[in-house]
Amino acid sequence: MIARAPAPHPVITFIVRRLIATVFLLIVVSMVTFSIFFLLPRLAGQTTYGLAAQYVGRSPTPAAVHAIERQLGLDVPLPVQYGRFLKGIVFGRHFDSGTSKAYCPPPCFGYSFKNQQPVWPMMISSVPVTVSLAIGAAILWLVGGVSIGVLSALRRGTLFDRFSMGVALAGVSLPIFFTGLIALALFSYRWPIFPNVQFVPFTQNPLLWAKNLILPWVTLAFLYAALYARLTRAGMLETMNEDYIRTARAKGLPERTVIVKHGLRAALTPIVTIFGLDIGLLLGGAVITEVTFSLHGLGQFTILAIDSQDLPEIMGVTMLAAFFIVFANLVVDILYAYVDPRVRS
């Protein structure tokens, strides 16, 4: 009798399948991004000479433009440039700094046209700022938004409900660059409780890290908490009118159990999905919040890359943002796979 290997757990199969799809998706994203920034301008008539001229100082000679064309690797065909880009991500690349050949280990996202430095270390040094901002704000808005949403739903029509939903409407409506500037004007300059906001690494001083991030957290969380409060309220109102809630009550379950175990659990399912997407998007760069509070995160890195038309930096940050979004979706899907067996098929 031949012993057959045990079938892999369906969740593991699901995860492997999704990981393979994720890699494929990221390759597609890289191709699309590369095409947008390198191929399309070429098709529209831009020459590599014209592209190189963007990265030379004032009144350049043709020799100077050709030199930078070679230095930036723009003088080789586009498929070769793309191949080098992919190779760098997988195997790393060497860059000529002049005095030495510097190795850029994988994942090497190329060499900044403007700063003449490998993109990955510059980009990754911005990640702690964005992660600190996104995670802190997420905790605030998740706790605050969901709690307010639940309470509003349970006290529908009361003053609390109307007031909190009014505030929530304001939160959704007011842009961060407005609430952020108001927060700075009040709490940084009028009453300098949080003066001179700047990022301090958690490892350097946890207290200062938190103190400097409170205003950005609250500002960012205000927008999202408002959204989550309204979503939670709507979900709870819908769920609490379901037949099974009536049944649970009829069976004599305590109201607390009915609300938390049966009502909130069902209402939270769509919230989890949206939360995953929001976190993924924010990790890719909370652009407006970072710019408003002068935080050197991925969002600000992106703005600078676009401002200076630094194509490798734009490519790198697009790929990283795509990775965060795909990864966050992957986590949400895996969580779903655990709680809902239908998803695994």
Add this chain to the structure above:
Amino acid sequence: MGVTAFGAVAALALAACSSSTSTTSGGPTPATGFNAGITHVMNPSSQKGGTLNFASSSGIPDSTDPGNTYYAQMWNLSRLYAMPLMTYKSCPGKCGGQVVPMLATAPGVISDNGLTWTYHIQPNVHFEDGTLVTSSDVKYAVERTFDRGKFPLGPGYFPALLAPQKPAYPGPYKDRSKNLMGLKAVETPNPTTIVFHLAKPFADFNYVVAIPQTAPVPPNKDTGANYQLHPISTGPYMFQSYQINKQLTMVPNPHWNPATDPNAKQLPSKIVLTFNVNPNDVDNRLLAGDIQVDLPGTGVQAAARTKILTTPSLKAQSDNPVSGFSWFFGLNTRVPPLTNIHCRMAIEYAANKTNNQTAYGGPFAGGAIASTVAPPNVVGSVAASGKKFDLYEATTKPQGDLTKAKQQLQQCGQPNGFSTGITYRSDRPKEVSAAQAMQASLARVGIKLTLHGFPTATYTSNFAGVPKYVHSHDLGIIVYGWAPDWPDGYGEFYYIVHGAAISPVGNTNLEELNDPKVNSLLDKFATTTDAALRNSYTAQIDMQVMRDAAILPNVFAKALLYRSPKLTNVYVQSYYGMYNYAVLGLK
């Protein structure tokens, strides 16, 4: 590059009008009030200590490598860590535009044929690691500028001016000669002498070696493209830590000797520069005293400007110098019908100069209406002389003279006007407003403008600076601005009006002017060693360009700077048009 300054006459007059206790001669009476920092050293002190905080609403505009930078703010800042052969004298008023020795012991000695310049360097200047600076280190710094692939952002004067060799010198990283000293046009006969051999005479060479590119670089400490992360200092401060576009921290250089560097001071115990701070936040921090200097030196934003100008105590702490930039409209002489001078003159007359000035922010943030091209900081310019040359009534009829515009249109053969395009940098609100203002004012005489906005990053490399593109898209008017690399007529005019400066990509002679009279004056300028004679050409060039109606001047730019009360030794250095960063201290 934004080399800047203020016009001596204008600035002195301004100071005289507004400064409460100062005298225009800068006497011993302490000055106070609005614009006092233009002509006086404010809060003079030798007190040491404290952390001097700079902030900038952008990143480093190009590089902290002295060999790879072309911005006024960086040239100003670099004096804290780099000593080029020459520099600009640290002093307020007109004196701040004077080129003086820094690492060199004296200005260059020129040979009889004008082809050789010799400098002697100070024998007792050290790098931050204690190594003695020699002339070879200066030569090596010049050699680096030949590698345009590694250092594309700085000026290209040395490859253009020095005597060529065959094969062409490739820069030190491909140099196979002994000790990497293969550039034959620069000789170092001994450790304190450096000799430059030029391809042809160039009388402004002292200005060229005042560019930070001559700051010495020790070959064994050069890290190529990474040198920007830690340039080896010869100035009063050295890099402690630097994260590109985030933060730079400098601390005192223990091997700096004040006796060798009278144009800089070593007062604060630390200097911190924070980049990419929200522009309004920069102003708020400046007014709150959290930072002391706004690095770019281009003035506060609209909100802070209003606050400063309407609050007497804040206004008294501010200065409004001419920055050295001139904003103008290039009228392309090769795009029909602007090939006809009368069509260009029609534009000169019809433009509403007041509206153009408003587009740039009005008299405080925009600047003074200009009737000539060179700003008042340029030695020998019409504006600096106090004389007036106003061919198209820019200052006497700033709303425009429609009657004369129509007469010019008749002579041009376009009595009902014509159509052409106007380009501007779409991410610069002032230029967008200026283009729209021109569109409205020229429509009054039937000249129809179509707006063409392009991003700053590709403006001259792909659009407005590509003559082929300009011709094929009928772009007759180009919004632009200019500040000279050094404050004389050659620095001001060569790249924007000399026929030889027209280039197929990255062109800055946006008018494509190729007037033999202008070319000849500039060529004579380059070879005339008599400074007075040389500078007399400046006004002639300016007037000829205006007679050609190739440029419609807009404003001589100004900036409203807030002078933090915490600063000592603070004043506007005319060459940079901003506070002199090399001498600042803290109370």
